[in-house]
Amino acid sequence: MAKYTPTVEVGLDRMRDMARGNFDLSWMDSNPEGWGHKVQRSQAGLKLTDVDHGFYGQVPAQGSSHGTMAPRGCYVPEGTISLDQYTINEMTEIWADNAASLYDEAVVRQWNSVTDVPWEKLKTLPDDMEKAVCQMCTGLAEVEFVAGDMPAKWLCRINHDFHEVKLFLATQIMDEARHLDVFRKRALANGGGLLMASPGQEELLAAILNAPDYATASALMHIFGEGFVLTLFRQGEYLAPTEVEKTIFGLCMQDEARHVAYGVKHLKFLLERQPEREEEIHAILEKGEQAIFSLTLEPQTSEPRAILAGGGLANIELGMMRMAFIYQKQVHEYLQRLKVAGIDRTNRLSIPTEIPYAEIAA
Template identity: 40%
Template sequence: MAATPLTSSGLDLSWLDLYDEPASATPGKKGLTLKEINLGRYGDAARGKGDMTTRMRGAISRPGAQRFGPNYQSKADVWSENCIMLYEEATQRQWSSARDIPWDTLEELPDELERAMCQLCTMLTEVEFIAGDVPGQWMPFVSAQDFEAGLFLMSQIMDEARHTDVFRKRALANGGGLLAQGAGLGLRTLIEARDFTEMSVLMHVQAEGFVQSMFRMGELIGQTDADKRIFRMSAQDESRHLAFGVMHLKYVLDTEPERREELHHYLDKAEGDAAGGGSGDVTFPPVFESLCILLGGGPDKFDEGLQKFLLLRKRQINEYLHRLEVAGLGDRRQRVGPLFAQFVDPV
């Protein structure tokens, strides 16, 4: 329609007649958010069939629009019912590692403690680097019909960039440096995923869940006010990523229950067949040892630190199982991998 000149002046103007459903979204308490514009034929509830073009949901199809390669055609493949809220929350809660961390409050630490903190930060800056690549890898497969999920993933990419940078900053700000590269951190499993939901359950729910449980023990791990604030601010971001993953999993299980065993299969692989540390494994010796030193308060209190490390691990596993239960995968408790099983609290 649009390419055919209709008027004597060579103008088309037929696009002026496309507006059959006037939209007048009004700002709510938090301004004009995606929630306010999620209405009528523009809303996610009115999502039609995808078309593999770049057409955002609700825009009129262009005759002759080219396809851009395969992307997910089913909403369930990428959707999470909270992605609209989470994206806006992400925009409201962006923070700056440069200015929002009280770097000037860093105090000189005993050498072993500083080294332990730097080792942990070396691992974390590595982990967070991958955590940005992984959603990036999937963005081209998220249909513009489900653009809010895409917007959320793009906000996650920004969050992970900030985490990558803040842990690097911490390692280099207090008389230390970066130490040993992580290895066997289970990061390859994240990038190896061949399905969005597989990726999401491994990264958002498992790996980021473990990291979140660790960050929430930041008061015990951090040695300075700056450290503790880094963990608090990062935990806030991780909560969003985790919430996306849990609700995505729930959406899949609610709408495509036939995928339950398949999803268990991914978790069987991540928990059981391999080392059992899961994605974002903290049992890698430099990470395990540095955590024990930080939690104990020094290498001479390693045993005390080990007990707290085991508590951390217990917390990680039980929170992980609770999240899976919320998502509708409560039966995971009965088939969790052996290294996880030892930590599971009785019901």
């Protein structure tokens, strides 16, 4: 009876051959087309966009059918098994022309919540203000990681030939991990704690996670959801009561703007090649609009921001009026981003362009 399995025996035979000086070395000439690649470094260092040009920059409209994790541009020996994982094989479904440069930008612009936030500058806030900050952070900690879960859901299904997009989405997952972490940390760091979750937010999160395909999920999340959150981050920086919140929101704002930039360029790429899909996009955006409108007016979402905008609970009404401006800005920027992507939704918007709080209050 053989001491080892046939697989191990084959390996040992190969080693015996090598011990006799019979090396294969066929791998050395396996990819003549890809050999001798010239690279010019950018001022910032060696970027993905610096190496992915020429032979290695050719992105196939249809991802390769071998279904392996072999890096695009290498030689894949016949008989290599398919992993049978990839269901997203069309470039149009995921591609954005800025994915590689956004990846380069993302990896350099990483930060961490341990040492990059000046936690030592936290100071005791009046109770109403601390509660408002904590509630805002509770809401953001709840919503942020959907932008990690959504790409994670699709990542292993994306053909490995589209590594630029896969790498970018991986940075996004890390970004969102950091956002969840930093908002939760802020809520717990100053003598307060987490407050109330938001049923309205869960509806929006469900719509993103249950979207029928990647392209619609991306339109809903990257452009709509993250676009609205980007404005909230800008507002968070604006309302920040201390240097700590100022830093947190400033850092998160940069990350979120990268995600939005990918989403806009992806949708543009998709619709330029498959304009017939515009109606699907309108349908998912309408779902998002409905969810965000009810969520915007949920007390646990709107009231803490109004307290911060007004400067305290005593001025919450003033804060509500100031909040109306934020909503108007969110809707305006959302429509403008869609225009860049090639969709005019101005006349199909299913929610008001502004919240007439002052009129209602009067």
